[in-house]
Amino acid sequence: MEVGLLALGAGLAIGIGALATAWAQARIGAAGIGAILEKPETFGMVVVLLVIPETLVIFGFTIALLILFLLR
Numbered sequence: 001m002e003v004g005l006l007a008l009g010a011g012l013a014i015g016i017g018a019l020a021t022a023w024a025q026a027r028i029g030a031a032g033i034g035a036i037l038e039k040p041e042t043f044g045m046v047v048v049l050l051v052i053p054e055t056l057v058i059f060g061f062t063i064a065l066l067i068l069f070l071l072r
Helices: 002-038 040-051 054-070
Strands: none
Touching (some): 002 040
């Protein structure tokens, strides 16, 4: 039972982080395309803003690894 709960916690850490990232990138992407169409020089800033939410998935993956390998 303990291993199953650890696996569930690790899956939730990655899954919730990925869903939140997808939601944020959808909003940022739509607004970013509009900004790029109006001012093409904002392309670099939009790319940086699209990359920032990806750190949430990396944090979720790190937490999942910590759950699976350190709490055993």
